[in-house]
Amino acid sequence: MDKFFSIVRGLGLNRGPQRWLGGVLGGIAAKLNVEVAYVRIAFLLFCLLPGPAIIFYAAAWLVLPDSKNNRIVLESFLDRRSVN
Numbered sequence: 001m002d003k004f005f006s007i008v009r010g011l012g013l014n015r016g017p018q019r020w021l022g023g024v025l026g027g028i029a030a031k032l033n034v035e036v037a038y039v040r041i042a043f044l045l046f047c048l049l050p051g052p053a054i055i056f057y058a059a060a061w062l063v064l065p066d067s068k069n070n071r072i073v074l075e076s077f078l079d080r081r082s083v084n
Contacts, residue, residue, distance in 0.1 A: 005063075005075045014067035022061035030067075 013031045015023035025043055029036035047053040062074040 001075075001078060005072055008063050008072065009065050009070065013064055014070075015061065015064045022057075023067070024057055024060040024064060027064055027067065 013027055015027045025039045026036050029039040032039070043053065043057075063072060065072050
């Protein structure tokens with residue numbers, strides 16, 4: 001599982017500092033070098049279409065590292081479970 005998280009960190013995509021919820025869209029905007037408002041509007045339009053937008057967002061929140069401390073939520077959760 002460590003290899004998976006190393007690959008995710010190597011993508012250079014982080015949850016951004018401009019957060020409304022989890023920072024996923026802010027991180028995508030930073031990676032694409034576009035204004036975060038454009039990414040948020042695109043995501044809202046994506047949500048209006050039939051599709052797994054909420055699942056995509058939740059999965060991205062779980063696996064993208066935080067821009068502040070490089071922590072991945074899913075990795076921390078799995079580490080805590082393996083200790084107990």
